[in-house]
Amino acid sequence: MFEQRPNRDSEIVLVGRSNVGKSTLMREITGHSVDTGQKPGVTRKPNHFDWAGPDFMVTDLPGFGFMNGVPEDVREQIKTDVVRYVEANADKILVGILVLDGKAAVDIIDRHSGPDEIPHDVELFHFLRDVDVEPVVAVNKMDKVDDEEERLNDICDRLGLYPPWQQWQETIAPISAKRGTVDALDEAVRHHLHEAGRDDLFQFF
Numbered sequence: 296m297f298e299q300r301p302n303r304d305s306e307i308v309l310v311g312r313s314n315v316g317k318s319t320l321m322r323e324i325t326g327h328s329v330d331t332g333q334k335p336g337v338t339r340k341p342n343h344f345d346w347a348g349p350d351f352m353v354t355d356l357p358g359f360g361f362m363n364g365v366p367e368d369v370r371e372q373i374k375t376d377v378v379r380y381v382e383a384n385a386d387k388i389l390v391g392i393l394v395l396d397g398k399a400a401v402d403i404i405d406r407h408s409g410p411d412e413i414p415h416d417v418e419l420f421h422f423l424r425d426v427d428v429e430p431v432v433a434v435n436k437m438d439k440v441d442d443e444e445e446r447l448n449d450i451c452d453r454l455g456l457y458p459p460w461q462q463w464q465e466t467i468a469p470i471s472a473k474r475g476t477v478d479a480l481d482e483a484v485r486h487h488l489h490e491a492g493r494d495d496l497f498q499f500f
């Protein structure tokens with residue numbers, strides 16, 4: 296289990312497979328420098344960012360799934376730790392941002408779908424809902440995607456959300472963290488913050 300969680304009563308977490316751009320998005324949200332990398336598995340411990348004023352923080356959690364050079368048992372342990380972290384703090388987490396690689400997600404999901412296999416991304420999406428954390432799916436790296444509409448509709452379909460994706464703008468947010476194009480995510484997060492009566496946190500999104 297991850298140690299040393301700062302004592303904050305409101306939180307937004309970033310979760311997802313390794314190398315999808317969680318830390319890049321974290322940098323974009325917070326304006327702080329965060330380690331990012333070409334190689335998966337850069338973030339091994341949660342990165343918490345809090346501010347002097349509000350009782351709020353954003354947490355960039357380690358990625359899981361395939362990572363070059365990282366043994367399977369370590370990858371599984373990271374995933375277990377991430378799930379436990381979210382479970383343990385679910386009552387404080389206002390929004391769970393599930394980051395996907397828009398270019399790769401559908402192929403990876405389809406490759407890992409089977410009679411006794413649920414893909415990590417799909418599992419995590421339903422897990423967030425199960426623990427009553429509002430999920431927002433940040434479909435990242437859209438700068439590399441040509442068939443945007445089709446891709447977003449396929450992602451909805453795999454997550455059990457009836458297409459077209461435009462019906463789910465509080466849940467599905469196409470972005471490019473690297474380019475700083477994150478308006479759709481800000482909108483979706485604000486929607487949930489508003490529902491939670493937390494317009495005071497709009498300053499961060």
Ligand SMILES: Nc1nc2c(ncn2[C@@H]2O[C@H](COP(=O)(O)OP(=O)(O)OP(=O)(O)O)[C@@H](O)[C@H]2O)c(=O)[nH]1
Binds near residue numbers: 316318335336437473
């Ligand atoms: N083309 C493109 N590349 C991106 C985008 N966002 C992130 N990347 C790249 O994706 C790679 C991984 O980014 P990270 O932010 O380190 O990914 P991560 O999800 O934090 O990875 P872990 O810490 O291993 O879980 C880096 O090379 C980033 O520059 C994006 O919007 N577009």
Ligand SMILES: [Mg+2]
Binds near residue numbers: 317318330331338357
């Ligand atoms: Mg990272």
